[in-house]
Amino acid sequence: MAIIEVVSLDKIYNDSAVEVTALKNINLSISSGEFTAIVGPSGSGKTTLLNLIGGLDYPTSGKIRVGDVWLNELKGFRLIDFRLHNIGFVFQSYNLIPVLTALENVELIMQLQGVSAKERRKRATELLHRVGLGDRCDSRPSKLSGGQQQRVAVARALASKPKYILADEPTANLDGKSTETLLNVMEELNRDEGVTFIFSTHDQRVINRARRVVLLEDGYINSDTFN
Amino acid sequence: MSYLKMAQRNLWRNKRRTVITVSSIFFATLFAVVMRSFQLGSYSLMIRNSIEQYYGFIRIQHSGYTQDPVLENTFESNRELLDKIQNISNVKAVTPRLETFSLASSGNISKGVLVLGIDPETETRFSNPENFLIRFKLTPKVIESLSRDSFLYPLLEVISKHRDAVFADKFELREIFADDPISHSKLRKILELSEVEGRFLSSNDRGVVLSSRLARFLKLEVGDSVILMGQGYQGASAVGVYPIVGIVKIPNPELDNRVVYMPLNLAQEFTNVLNRISYFAINLNNTSDNQLRITADSIKAIVTESYLDVKTWQELNRVLVQQIESDNQSGNAFLFLLYLVVFFGILGTVIMMVHERIHEFGVLISLGMQKHKLIFSLFLELVLMALMGIGFGFLVGIPIIQYYSFYPIRLSGDLANMMTEMGFEPLLPMAPVSGFVWGQGIVTLIMVMIASLYPIRKIIKLQVVSALKR
Ligand SMILES: Nc1ncnc2c1ncn2[C@@H]1O[C@H](COP(=O)(O)OP(=O)(O)O)[C@@H](O)[C@H]1O
Ligand SMILES: [Mg+2]
Numbered sequence: 001m002a003i004i005e006v007v008s009l010d011k012i013y014n015d016s017a018v019e020v021t022a023l024k025n026i027n028l029s030i031s032s033g034e035f036t037a038i039v040g041p042s043g044s045g046k047t048t049l050l051n052l053i054g055g056l057d058y059p060t061s062g063k064i065r066v067g068d069v070w071l072n073e074l075k076g077f078r079l080i081d082f083r084l085h086n087i088g089f090v091f092q093s094y095n096l097i098p099v100l101t102a103l104e105n106v107e108l109i110m111q112l113q114g115v116s117a118k119e120r121r122k123r124a125t126e127l128l129h130r131v132g133l134g135d136r137c138d139s140r141p142s143k144l145s146g147g148q149q150q151r152v153a154v155a156r157a158l159a160s161k162p163k164y165i166l167a168d169e170p171t172a173n174l175d176g177k178s179t180e181t182l183l184n185v186m187e188e189l190n191r192d193e194g195v196t197f198i199f200s201t202h203d204q205r206v207i208n209r210a211r212r213v214v215l216l217e218d219g220y221i222n223s224d225t226f227n
Numbered sequence: 228m229s230y231l232k233m234a235q236r237n238l239w240r241n242k243r244r245t246v247i248t249v250s251s252i253f254f255a256t257l258f259a260v261v262m263r264s265f266q267l268g269s270y271s272l273m274i275r276n277s278i279e280q281y282y283g284f285i286r287i288q289h290s291g292y293t294q295d296p297v298l299e300n301t302f303e304s305n306r307e308l309l310d311k312i313q314n315i316s317n318v319k320a321v322t323p324r325l326e327t328f329s330l331a332s333s334g335n336i337s338k339g340v341l342v343l344g345i346d347p348e349t350e351t352r353f354s355n356p357e358n359f360l361i362r363f364k365l366t367p368k369v370i371e372s373l374s375r376d377s378f379l380y381p382l383l384e385v386i387s388k389h390r391d392a393v394f395a396d397k398f399e400l401r402e403i404f405a406d407d408p409i410s411h412s413k414l415r416k417i418l419e420l421s422e423v424e425g426r427f428l429s430s431n432d433r434g435v436v437l438s439s440r441l442a443r444f445l446k447l448e449v450g451d452s453v454i455l456m457g458q459g460y461q462g463a464s465a466v467g468v469y470p471i472v473g474i475v476k477i478p479n480p481e482l483d484n485r486v487v488y489m490p491l492n493l494a495q496e497f498t499n500v501l502n503r504i505s506y507f508a509i510n511l512n513n514t515s516d517n518q519l520r521i522t523a524d525s526i527k528a529i530v531t532e533s534y535l536d537v538k539t540w541q542e543l544n545r546v547l548v549q550q551i552e553s554d555n556q557s558g559n560a561f562l563f564l565l566y567l568v569v570f571f572g573i574l575g576t577v578i579m580m581v582h583e584r585i586h587e588f589g590v591l592i593s594l595g596m597q598k599h600k601l602i603f604s605l606f607l608e609l610v611l612m613a614l615m616g617i618g619f620g621f622l623v624g625i626p627i628i629q630y631y632s633f634y635p636i637r638l639s640g641d642l643a644n645m646m647t648e649m650g651f652e653p654l655l656p657m658a659p660v661s662g663f664v665w666g667q668g669i670v671t672l673i674m675v676m677i678a679s680l681y682p683i684r685k686i687i688k689l690q691v692v693s694a695l696k697r
Contacts, residue, residue: 051692054593056593056691056692056695057691057692077597077598080592080595080596080597080598081595081597083593083594083595084594084595084596085595089593089594091590091695095586095587095590097587097590097591098240098587099233099236099237099239099240100233100236108594109594109595112594112595112596112597112600113595156594160595
């Protein structure tokens with residue numbers, strides 16, 4: 001069974017003067033262990049789709065199942081709790097908490113989950129080693145490069161043992177070399193530990209590394225190909 | 228990573244804003260505490276000077292006396308009653324007095340005065356006028372002899388400025404040299420030169436003691452006589468010539484302008500009221516409103532004579548009560564304005580803080596942080612800032628008010644004259660630390676709580692997606 005099932009999803013923004021149809025009749029199913037890119041030109045609806053799959057926003061119509069839970073049935077603190085335990089997020093602009101060290105950033109999620117101090121310290125250290133930052137545990141984000149910050153973000157996303165990790169244009173702010181390193185880390189985690197990654201991008205080098213490419217155009221799925 | 232630690236780091240993150248906010252809370256707390264202490268101190272000075280020194284917290288008097296304080300409304304003094312009242316535990320002192328208005332003259336100067344017939348023994352326990360007896364005076368003669376003394380000549384300028392000034396003790400005299408302290412030997416010399424005679428009354432005295440401003444006005448000294456003229460009991464006229472045995476400097480300027488102390492027996496003779504008094508004045512140990520009421524009630528239980536009234540100073544002296552109340556109101560209004568300014572300062576900080584961090588809030592909530600946890604951590608930051616500001620305010624304010632409540636600031640110059648003319652002692656007293664200090668801290672904390680309604684609302688309504696976009 002697919003871990004994510006998107007059924008005839010529509011998203012219309014009508015908070016401004018003009019209505020914008022960002023997504024139109026999206027049907028998609030994603031299985032555990034996928035390494036999938038959502039691609040398409042700017043404005044095609046990539047972010048909107050990821051936000052909906054991430055439970056950050058509600059669709060205008062249609063529904064999304066994650067595991068055996070329908071996201072539209074979750075409201076308020078239940079939805080927040082669902083995200084905490086099931087979904088990992090990586091953002092384009094890293095979004096680490098500036099007052100926390102790399103280690104504390106990774107620990108934070110586990111702390112919210114109620115993991116014991118000892119265990120979360122152990123796991124956070126492991127994860128930072130895993131993304132190649134074992135020696136930067138005590139650095140604040142401002143002391144890390146963009147690529148390093150994004151790898152901390154990946155470690156943070158992994159910390160909660162989520163069902164899948166959503167990454168909205170994770171390499172958009174990175175140079176070629178950092179992009180390469182980040183993708184290597186993500187690929188390794190996917191291959192060795194079966195972590196499911198869904199990421200959006202319009203960078204051809206990133207697209208080339210994906211094993212499945214969903215192409216969006218004006219809110220429609222134009223193509224869905226497996227490499 | 229505890230919330231507290233996170234709050235600390237967040238405060239550290241924008242040091243400048245934290246410092247500005249903390250210092251505004253600090254100044255507000257300091258200012259409020261000091262100002263309130265001044266206010267409360269001045270009320271207790273007013274009460275001390277007029278109630279404790281003269282009026283009494285409770286009076287027992289003829290029921291007609293309140294309306295019409297004349298000799299006809301006096302009553303037979305009663306030693307037994309006095310002793311019974313003195314035995315009530317909260318009663319510090321009881322004293323009988325016969326009070327009458329009369330005209331005092333000397334040469335062709337005269338002035339309306341308040342003749343206080345007192346029992347020197349109980350009055351000493353009550354207001355201790357002897358304490359204010361003048362022992363030193365800078366008469367023109369003193370100044371003249373100074374100008375001839377090369378040792379003391381340099382002090383002439385200061386002393387000339389205080390011509391005719393009177394002092395109850397050497398400490399008071401020394402104070403006129405506060406700007407430029409003088410040696411012991413010079414002080415001793417001046418004290419010797421300026422010493423004047425005078426003593427307080429004893430019960431069988433045939434003389435009187437004058438208040439110092441009155442004596443100056445009538446140009447009278449110890450050894451001179453004063454002529455008193457007034458109405459006696461039941462239409463008789465009261466006239467007498469009395470030698471002045473001492474002069475007292477009463478702190479309350481209003482009284483210092485017009486009091487003549489006379490032994491009770493002599494006053495009864497002067498007014499022709501045999502063994503009658505105007506009232507018993509009573510001072511208390513604990514003067515709080517509550518204790519005042521309780522003590523008044525126990526006195527009422529003792530006083531059985533139906534023609535006698537037991538009244539508290541608040542019932543009798545509406546003017547002073549109103550004066551304090553209106554002053555208190557304007558003081559509180561001022562504090563309210565101060566707090567309003569500080570409140571908007573805090574609110575400004577809070578609004579900036581929220582707007583700066585709205586994106587971060589979006590991140591935390593999308594990662595799975597519950598909104599109430601976020602609110603709590605933000606609230607902790609605000610409380611931490613408030614506590615720092617309040618703490619520093621206390622740290623600086625409390626020693627200041629403790630110090631000045633022991634050593635009140637004595638005004639001099641025009642300001643002092645102005646206050647004296649308005650009937651106030653030229654002192655800026657402060658109330659020592661008590662509940663009002665903590666009250667100011669609590670008010671500030673409450674303001675922070677009110678200000679934190681803004682971020683609470685903001686976080687509750689926060690839309691993750693739009694917060695993330697910022
Ligand atoms: N909050 C919003 N209000 C109105 N229109 C929006 C909003 N968010 C996105 N859109 C519009 O929806 C469309 C899809 O946007 P988005 O999902 O951000 O595309 P992409 O991430 O592929 O660039 C765009 O036309 C965009 O302008
Ligand atoms: Mg986008």
